[in-house]
Amino acid sequence: MLNTFIPPDLYPAAPEIFLVAMACGILLVDAFLGQAQRWITAALTLVTLVGCALITYQTMDGQVVLTFSNMFVDDLLADFLKLVLYLAVIFVIVYSRDYLVARNLDKGEYYLLVLFATLGMMVMISAAHFLTIYLGLELLSLSLYALVAIDRDSPKATEAAMKYFVLGALASGLLLYGMSMVYGATGTLEIGGVAQALHLGVANKTVLVFGLVFIVSGLAFKLGAVPFHMWVPDVYHGAPTPITLLIASAPKLAAFAMAMRMLVYGLFELAEHWQSMLMLLAVLSIALGNLVAIAQTNIKRMLAYSAISHMGFMLLGVLSGIVGGDPRFALNAYSSAMFYVIAYVLMSLGAFGMILLLSRAGFEAENIEDFRGLNKRSPWFAAIMMILMFSMAGIPFFVGFFAKFAVLQAAIAAKLLWLAVFAVLFSLVGAFYYLRVVKVMYFDAPTDTSPIEGPRDMRFLLSLNGLAVALIGLLPQGLLEYSIYATYTFLVGH
Numbered sequence: 151m152l153n154t155f156i157p158p159d160l161y162p163a164a165p166e167i168f169l170v171a172m173a174c175g176i177l178l179v180d181a182f183l184g185q186a187q188r189w190i191t192a193a194l195t196l197v198t199l200v201g202c203a204l205i206t207y208q209t210m211d212g213q214v215v216l217t218f219s220n221m222f223v224d225d226l227l228a229d230f231l232k233l234v235l236y237l238a239v240i241f242v243i244v245y246s247r248d249y250l251v252a253r254n255l256d257k258g259e260y261y262l263l264v265l266f267a268t269l270g271m272m273v274m275i276s277a278a279h280f281l282t283i284y285l286g287l288e289l290l291s292l293s294l295y296a297l298v299a300i301d302r303d304s305p306k307a308t309e310a311a312m313k314y315f316v317l318g319a320l321a322s323g324l325l326l327y328g329m330s331m332v333y334g335a336t337g338t339l340e341i342g343g344v345a346q347a348l349h350l351g352v353a354n355k356t357v358l359v360f361g362l363v364f365i366v367s368g369l370a371f372k373l374g375a376v377p378f379h380m381w382v383p384d385v386y387h388g389a390p391t392p393i394t395l396l397i398a399s400a401p402k403l404a405a406f407a408m409a410m411r412m413l414v415y416g417l418f419e420l421a422e423h424w425q426s427m428l429m430l431l432a433v434l435s436i437a438l439g440n441l442v443a444i445a446q447t448n449i450k451r452m453l454a455y456s457a458i459s460h461m462g463f464m465l466l467g468v469l470s471g472i473v474g475g476d477p478r479f480a481l482n483a484y485s486s487a488m489f490y491v492i493a494y495v496l497m498s499l500g501a502f503g504m505i506l507l508l509s510r511a512g513f514e515a516e517n518i519e520d521f522r523g524l525n526k527r528s529p530w531f532a533a534i535m536m537i538l539m540f541s542m543a544g545i546p547f548f549v550g551f552f553a554k555f556a557v558l559q560a561a562i563a564a565k566l567l568w569l570a571v572f573a574v575l576f577s578l579v580g581a582f583y584y585l586r587v588v589k590v591m592y593f594d595a596p597t598d599t600s601p602i603e604g605p606r607d608m609r610f611l612l613s614l615n616g617l618a619v620a621l622i623g624l625l626p627q628g629l630l631e632y633s634i635y636a637t638y639t640f641l642v643g644h
Contacts, residue, residue: 159217162224164209165202165232166272172198173265180258188256192247195261196240199268203236214643216278220340223278227410227640230632231275231403231488238400238495239268241611245503246392248605252511255301255390263300264396267293271404277411280329280339287325287372290404291318294397298389310388317371317381325368331361332417341416348419359423365412366427372405373461376434386454391509391516394450395502398457399495402464406491409468410640414484421472428469429569435462436573440580449518452583453501456542459580460494466573467557470564479564485637486556489630493541493553493622500538500615507531507604507612518587523596531602531609532591534616541619543584544577548623556630 160167176198180191206229214225243264250256270290277283295318299311333339335357336347347353371378386394413424439459446452467487471480508515508524515521525532541550554577561570604612622629 158219159215161209162215162217163222163276165205166269166276168205169198169202169265169269169272172201173262173269176265177258177262180262183258185256188251188258189247191258191261192243195243195265198265199236199240199243202272203233206232206236212639214639218282220342221279221282222273222276224276225640225643227407227488227636228276230636231407232272234492234495235268235271235275235400235403238403238499239264239396241499241503241615242392242396242399244607244611245395245499245506248608249390249392249506249509252509253301253390257300260297260300260392263293263297267297267396268400271400274404275407277408278341280332280341280344280412280416283408283412284322284326284329286404287408288322290401291322294318294393294401297393297396298385300393301390304388304390306388307390310385313388314381314385321368321371321378324364324371328361328364328366328368331357331364335361341411344416345418348417355420358417358420362417362420362423363427365417366424366431369405369409369412370431372401372408373465374458375431375461375465376438376458379435379438379458382458383451383454386457387448387451387516391450391502391506391514395499395506398453398498398502402461402491402495402498406464406488410484413468414471414480415640418472425469425472428465429566432462432465432469433569433572435459435465436576437462440576443580443583446583447518448516449505449521449587450502450516452518453498456580456583457494457498459576460490460542463554463557463573464490464494466569467560470557470560470566473564473566479560480641481634481637482563483560484641485630485634486553486560488633488637489626490553490557492629492633493549493619496615496619496622497538497541497550500534500612500619501542503608503612503615504531504535504538507602507608510603518590519597521587521591522594522598524591526596527599528602530613534613535591536588537616537620539584539587541623543581545581547620549619549626550623552623552626552630 176191176194183190210229212226216223267290270286273286274283277286295311295315298314299308301307332344335354336344338344374382436459439455443452443455464487467483467490471483473479505515541548544551544554558570
């Protein structure tokens, strides 16, 4: 008797399939275009991302659908994070365009690698199998390694790419080793199957905890949490600013989805083990990120250390979900962690967008000093930068404050009062270096008086970005409700 092959349902993976088809099309089109027509490649890339967003929105029905032999899942959490991801990548492409043209880096491969990195993140967000997670992660990582080294003439970028590649390969190895241990203990790599084996008590707990240590290490590396943060400042500083902008924003969404899928869904029964690991990572990240950021004069390095502390806050939300085996706090904690990640992506897009706006041919606005007297040159963009810095510092009425407040609330509900107090104290330390940027913009005399020139679409999106940070801070309800609903369907559906 022949085995009947049942073709997989392609409908849940429609955005991914559309993106791959378009990327192949763009690759062919770009081969025939000269440097002067490169804008066509950029426009097609934006069309692809908008198309993916429309398809995702059309197929958003709140159902949990598994396909490809239960390796791929389409649920509300995936759809919502993907929509934010497309938006982030659209912003990245619009912000970067002028910078790349000025430095002759406007190549077709840039747009294609960004698309493939986006595909990797989409696969990670929808993964229902450990191997799918790994595939998505490798696709994202390999695209990012190539992007960091895109400026071949820059020794700084080449060094950053090599560092990133070596440490990234190490992290991927750790993750793969952890996955193989999970497979050895449970006999399956399906995330649902692992959760079931744990629930029924058929898995070998000792081997699993060992595997868990490796998985959490790999995850911490991708998030850039201490002590796996070595690559973050060097890559942020060494990579061309558009690439830093990409690394600083969108992959954080994929890493959050990866943590939710693997830890909260797959290894939920081992929560007391991974909780204590995440607690250590969160404490170290919040402390070290905020303390070292004070000493930085380069704004990209400062934002790198600030990213480390922000990821500590996000982990604070994830670890507050279960207390003493009580999952009552789960919804509040995971939705606040999701809200935090989205808020952070918005803020980092704006901050690096501002660095790109002030950069021009032959000049990199990489130092805090380069922002001197920005209020005299452009009061509007100085106000936008101030909004972003205040939001990152967690000053009230901006989205950053509300995100921090939601996470701290979840930690206090979970009876982790000491952790919340610790995070607040270090947030005050963090406020110092953000406010230093504001002080330089408003109270120092400008060293550079040339007018700020940037393409109209970039200035418009940047203004929109800054205003969104302020408005969502005043009216956070909409985004928070979406986060809660997506988290709720994720927790109930599985």
